[in-house]
Amino acid sequence: MSAHAAPSRVLDDGRVECGLCPHRCRLREGQRGVCFLRRAQNGRVAPDPPRRISGAAVDPIEKKPLYHFLPGSRSLSFGAIGCNLQCRFCQNWHISRPSDDSALDPDEADPVRIADLAIRGGCASVSYTYNEPIVSYEFVLECADAARARGARNVAVTAGYIEPEPGATFFSAMDAANVDLKSFDDRFYRRLCGARLGPVLDTLERIRAMPGCWLEVTTLVIPGENDSEEELRALAGWLVSRLGPDVPLHFSAFHPNYRLLDRPPTAPAALHRARDIALAAGVHHAYTGNVLDDEGSTTRCHACGTALIRRRGFRVVDHRLVCGACPDCGAVCAGVWADAPARRDFGRAPPAG
Secondary structure, three states, X not given: OOOOOOOEEEOOOOOEEEOOOOOOOEEOOOOEOOOOOEEEEOOEEEEOOOOOOOEEEEEEHHHOOOOOEOOOOEEEEEEOOOOOOOOOOOOOHHHHOOOOOOOOOOOOOOHHXXXXXXXXXXXXXXXXXXXXXXXXXHHHXXXXXXXXXXXXXXXXXXXXXXXXXXXXXXXXXXOEEEEEOOOOOHHHHHHHHOOOHHHHHHHHHHHHHOOOOEEEEEEEEOOOOOOOHHHHHHHHHHHHHHHOOOOOEEEEEOOOEOOEOOOOOXXXXXXXXXXXXXXXXOOOOEEEEOOXXXXXXXXXXXXXXXXXXXXXXXXXXXXOOEOOEOOOOOOEOOOEOOOOOOOOOOOOOOOOO
């Protein structure tokens, strides 16, 4: 049994309730939860199989996307199978919504070996991504322990659908997280994701309150579903008031996939519009993704407008920050920078109000 077992309990009727995420699946012995990976076994719910991965690669950290966390660095990235959301537009549905475990490597993965591979490969971090890392809770935390013991950082790319108690443990083990905020409409979550909005917002606020986990947010902009000016303004306004203006917000382009094939791809102009709405709402750093957009991927000083980091795709082509500050006006740019002293609050402005 893992030292990081997620909470579960045996009910009066013999079923086992998983306490990892808000679904709180109630399972008979051998039954799998909504996420597919977790199964009821011997009075508890755990990943089955527990330590196998579906793929791994060395990625630029900008691909997560994280733009204010060790820019230009590399991250050893891997995933498993399963997801506790059921998004009809999933871009990785073949591993997130599997019918069996055939996508997994047949051999167990060793957390210590993963950490060693990251260090030997010149990676500053290990990223838990591709599918939803929360469903591999125990294994991810074992890997996170091994990575930290060897001096590597930990990154979660997640939908943030997790209960408060295991969420506190999970994100305390992370040095950065990019959370997918699918929409600012609970009806969208229920209809297209099989989930609810409220728990995701709660997760975002809990991460924001943690002193050691840098946070960025991504919204996939889907034409006709979550791209109205009203919703985008509400989303950006909530982020500024509840998380603070320095939390970066990424808008990514949708491509028809899986079970949502009747919507067109997101036009670049729609991403530019979403970014403009966010900036007007007070977000200091708003970006566009899944399109080649030099300005939409440039980090500018929120105080004077100076270009601090320029990117071309996932590649950093100019980096002018000096110890985390603008070289022109001296304003601190919130983030985790290789040449800057560690700040427990990352220099972030507090939430408005």
